[in-house]
Amino acid sequence: MDFFHTIIALLESTIRVSVPLIFAALAGLFTERAGVFDIGLEGKMLGAAFAAGAVAAVTGSVTMGLLAAVLISVLLSLVHGYASITQRGSQIVSGVAINFIVAGSTVILGEAWFRQGGRTPALSGDARFQTIEFPFAEEMRGVPILGPIYSNLLSGHFLLTYVAFAMVPISWWILYRTRFGLRLRAVGENPGAVDTAGISVIWMRYRAVICCGILCGFAGAYLSLAMSAGFVKGMTAGKGYIALAALIFAKWRPFNIMLACLLFGFLDALAIRLQGNPLPIIGQVPVQLMQALPYILTVILLAGFIGKAIPPKAGGIPYVKER
Amino acid sequence: MNDIAIELRGIDKSFGLVHANRNINLTVRKGTIHGIIGENGAGKSTLMSILYGFYQADKGEIVVDGKVVTIKDPNAAIASGIGMVHQHFMLVENFTVLENVMLGAEDSQILNTSIAKARVELKRLEKEYALEVDPDALIEELPVGLQQRVEILKALYRRADILILDEPTGVLTPAEADHLFRILGQLKDQGKTIILITHKLREIMAITDEVSVMRRGEMVATRPTAETSVEELAELMVGRRVLLRVDKGEANPGPVKFSVKNLTVRDARGVTMVDNVSFDIRAGEIVGIAGVAGNGQSELLEAISGIRKAVSGSVDLNGTPIDMTGNADPRDLRNRGLAHVPEDRHHVGLVLKFEESENAILGYHHDKRYLNGVFLNIDAIRADAEEKIQKYDIRPPNARLRTANFSGGNQQKIVLAREMERGPDVLIIGQPTRGVDVGAIEFIHKRIIEMRDQGKAVLLVSVELDEIRALSDRILVMFAGRIVGEREPDATEGELGLLMAGVEGRKEAAE
Numbered sequence: 037m038d039f040f041h042t043i044i045a046l047l048e049s050t051i052r053v054s055v056p057l058i059f060a061a062l063a064g065l066f067t068e069r070a071g072v073f074d075i076g077l078e079g080k081m082l083g084a085a086f087a088a089g090a091v092a093a094v095t096g097s098v099t100m101g102l103l104a105a106v107l108i109s110v111l112l113s114l115v116h117g118y119a120s121i122t123q124r125g126s127q128i129v130s131g132v133a134i135n136f137i138v139a140g141s142t143v144i145l146g147e148a149w150f151r152q153g154g155r156t157p158a159l160s161g162d163a164r165f166q167t168i169e170f171p172f173a174e175e176m177r178g179v180p181i182l183g184p185i186y187s188n189l190l191s192g193h194f195l196l197t198y199v200a201f202a203m204v205p206i207s208w209w210i211l212y213r214t215r216f217g218l219r220l221r222a223v224g225e226n227p228g229a230v231d232t233a234g235i236s237v238i239w240m241r242y243r244a245v246i247c248c249g250i251l252c253g254f255a256g257a258y259l260s261l262a263m264s265a266g267f268v269k270g271m272t273a274g275k276g277y278i279a280l281a282a283l284i285f286a287k288w289r290p291f292n293i294m295l296a297c298l299l300f301g302f303l304d305a306l307a308i309r310l311q312g313n314p315l316p317i318i319g320q321v322p323v324q325l326m327q328a329l330p331y332i333l334t335v336i337l338l339a340g341f342i343g344k345a346i347p348p349k350a351g352g353i354p355y356v357k358e359r
Numbered sequence: 360m361n362d363i364a365i366e367l368r369g370i371d372k373s374f375g376l377v378h379a380n381r382n383i384n385l386t387v388r389k390g391t392i393h394g395i396i397g398e399n400g401a402g403k404s405t406l407m408s409i410l411y412g413f414y415q416a417d418k419g420e421i422v423v424d425g426k427v428v429t430i431k432d433p434n435a436a437i438a439s440g441i442g443m444v445h446q447h448f449m450l451v452e453n454f455t456v457l458e459n460v461m462l463g464a465e466d467s468q469i470l471n472t473s474i475a476k477a478r479v480e481l482k483r484l485e486k487e488y489a490l491e492v493d494p495d496a497l498i499e500e501l502p503v504g505l506q507q508r509v510e511i512l513k514a515l516y517r518r519a520d521i522l523i524l525d526e527p528t529g530v531l532t533p534a535e536a537d538h539l540f541r542i543l544g545q546l547k548d549q550g551k552t553i554i555l556i557t558h559k560l561r562e563i564m565a566i567t568d569e570v571s572v573m574r575r576g577e578m579v580a581t582r583p584t585a586e587t588s589v590e591e592l593a594e595l596m597v598g599r600r601v602l603l604r605v606d607k608g609e610a611n612p613g614p615v616k617f618s619v620k621n622l623t624v625r626d627a628r629g630v631t632m633v634d635n636v637s638f639d640i641r642a643g644e645i646v647g648i649a650g651v652a653g654n655g656q657s658e659l660l661e662a663i664s665g666i667r668k669a670v671s672g673s674v675d676l677n678g679t680p681i682d683m684t685g686n687a688d689p690r691d692l693r694n695r696g697l698a699h700v701p702e703d704r705h706h707v708g709l710v711l712k713f714e715e716s717e718n719a720i721l722g723y724h725h726d727k728r729y730l731n732g733v734f735l736n737i738d739a740i741r742a743d744a745e746e747k748i749q750k751y752d753i754r755p756p757n758a759r760l761r762t763a764n765f766s767g768g769n770q771q772k773i774v775l776a777r778e779m780e781r782g783p784d785v786l787i788i789g790q791p792t793r794g795v796d797v798g799a800i801e802f803i804h805k806r807i808i809e810m811r812d813q814g815k816a817v818l819l820v821s822v823e824l825d826e827i828r829a830l831s832d833r834i835l836v837m838f839a840g841r842i843v844g845e846r847e848p849d850a851t852e853g854e855l856g857l858l859m860a861g862v863e864g865r866k867e868a869a870e
Contacts, residue, residue: 212470213469213470213471214468214469214470215465215467215468215469215470215473216468217470218454218458218462218465218470219462219463221451221454222451222454222462225451225452225453225454226449226450226451226452228445228447228449229449229450229451229459229462230462230463231433231449232411232413232433232443232445232449233433233449233462233463233464233513234432234433234434234436234437234463235462235463349452357413357414
């Protein structure tokens with residue numbers, strides 16, 4: 037029974053760490069499917085986390101925090117859009133620039149406003165997301181097998197966690213079952229076809245980056261308002277890049293993205309759990325190795341085990357009408 | 360009843376210094392197939408892009424169905440009942456036929472309802488025009504002929520009454536092309552108006568009712584097809600210009616320096632562009648290849664200079680046989696004495712952002728005299744460039760100027776100086792005077808003759824028939840990827856024109 041509880045606890049933390057990955061990877065899905073590569077997921081998430089932490093600390097309202105996160109993230113998306121869609125600049129350079137600007141400015145603004153070494157004040161009560169307990173969660177806890185699954189695994193998460201998992205089928209539905217999705221995917225494959233069909237390629241791509249901004253905003257808000265109680269400098273810690281890896285690993289498909297994010301989340305959770313605990317046979321594993329495991333696995337998986345990941349054909353290329 | 364579908368009045372369009380369309384007037388009657396013919400670069404596609412709202416004309420009016428319209432984007436064109444089948448299909452390859460057909464003309468926000476409606480409509484169109492295609496097939500799995508059919512269906516789905524087809528047969532096999540013509544005939548019978556853009560005379564003669572000829576951005580003539588002939592059209596297309604006079608003495612041909620043997624080249628889509636071509640060039644002789652642009656000359660040049668892989672065939676360079684299907688690479692060929700002046704100096708011949716002196720050694724930058732160990736010997740390179748600038752009268756005489764800032768003629772001289780001053784045994788030149796001013800043309804022609812008189816084997820490919828006739832010692836005519844005839848330089852324009860149009864050649868081959 038002890039082993040079972042360990043598994044449940046491991047899966048529970050898998051879910052917890054997967055949420056920002058899912059939001060960010062879905063965010064990347066929207067823009068990359070429209071042909072705009074976005075290496076700036078990391079920066080948008082970080083900016084959103086800071087905005088959420090700062091606004092929630094000042095207003096004491098988690099809703100205001102969430103809105104601020106989405107607003108900042110969408111603004112950053114529009115900067116990326118302006119540089120790479122309107123000005124036809126390099127999408128990689130623009131994305132990297134956003135990452136750097138956000139990494140620096142969040143610390144400076146945080147220090148200037150709150151004087152806590154780049155942190156935002158610790159949040160509590162209404163300024164933070166609270167976990168949602170399902171009905172009878174307490175009563176069910178005693179039931180063998182099903183009890184812990186229901187009360188620990190399914191119940192007791194933040195609202196945003198449920199939103200993240202709901203976003204998977206919703207994103208799929210938007211992309212594959214609506215006119216907007218059809219056009220969005222077309223613009224990432226052959227913008228010429230969209231243009232000649234009388235639809236504005238520019239406007240389609242802007243709408244896609246706005247979708248990306250909203251989802252990155254959720255990811256950031258989750259980090260500082262749910263997972264932690266406030267913003268800590270550099271708190272995204274490479275999650276934006278892992279989300280990008282998950283996006284490629286999942287071959288730009290929504291349900292695959294969820295599975296990829298859960299896998300990467302599981303590795304992360306495993307690394308945390310194994311820290312300091314000797315493994316049978318192998319013995320003590322250095323903490324650093326465990327922390328590096330998700331990244332190592334990403335490289336190995338991407339290098340050879342997922343087959344050919346074909347990106348959207350027009351991805352990364354600014355649209356210019358050809359003569 | 361107004362029987363004019365489209366009227367263009369005084370359309371004018373420039374791209375920077377290129378005057379693509381000059382004061383174009385065109386009248387297309389309803390329910391006819393109207394051909395627009397001209398060589399590559401004559402301005403046909405630009406004109407049609409203006410009609411489809413891809414570009415705005417600088418001047419002029421478009422009248423559709425008797426009303427002056429402003430076509431500011433493809434949407435406006437679609438609203439005016441104009442549909443276009445592009446040369447490069449505008450299809451999303453990993454979408455189904457149905458998704459492609461309805462893209463941009465979806466019925467509602469939710470796809471399922473749109474798809475259901477589109478399916479019904481597509482069925483109706485398929486029946487009405489006998490254009491069967493599986494609505495659920497992915498585009499990438501369809502052969503090009505069917506992909507084109509999807510493009511036509513796309514236009515019909517948007518209720519186009521006027522259909523523009525831009526070089527529709529370029530990617531088709533002859534059988535597919537014949538099928539397309541049957542479809543176009545049917546569409547015409549149903550009252551649609553069709554504008555067919557092509558540079559192939561055969562197609563014009565086969566299916567059009569009227570034909571307009573474009574040359575160098577101008578509309579030079581419009582004729583009822585029944586009252587014209589291939590000869591007349593060929594002449595109008597190529598244009599009779601003042602005969603260029605070049606002072607050249609008798610050729611003094613020596614032994615064979617370069618021969619091409621059974622060369623076959625296919626393009627990316629698998630269409631055969633060069634079909635089993637063989638010829639010899641002797642030392643001290645200029646062999647010209649005449650032909651309407653797009654008949655395989657470009658692919659031939661690219662293959663024998665090692666830029667493009669051939670499907671089969673070889674060349675004999677200075678007595679060394681070289682297999683062109685795999686191992687030939689441009690540097691190796693250069694080292695063996697072959698120099699190449701490419702047709703497209705902007706994309707192949709030069710790096711426009713480099714300074715003149717850098718372009719003057721491009722491709723020969725491994726040469727010891729330009730190097731200092733692993734570093735470039737800048738002084739030697741500049742000195743070398745200065746020398747060439749003097750000798751070729753390149754203006755402005757500034758080796759450090761960015762190449763993009765030179766005029767077309769001077770850019771061409773930079774390429775010629777680079778290739779000729781190496782003293783190659785074989786010189787291959789594509790379009791030596793395209794986009795070059797008159798003064799430079801004379802200079803370039805003189806240099807080419809000089810190369811011949813020095814005993815080089817020269818291959819000259821040009822779409823300017825006058826140039827071919829003035830410079831060549833022998834003329835080969837290329838049509839549909841094959842050499843269809845050989846003539847002396849004193850052959851008449853008409854005689855060559857017939858060969859270029861593929862008329863005489865087929866007879867010769869049949870006999």
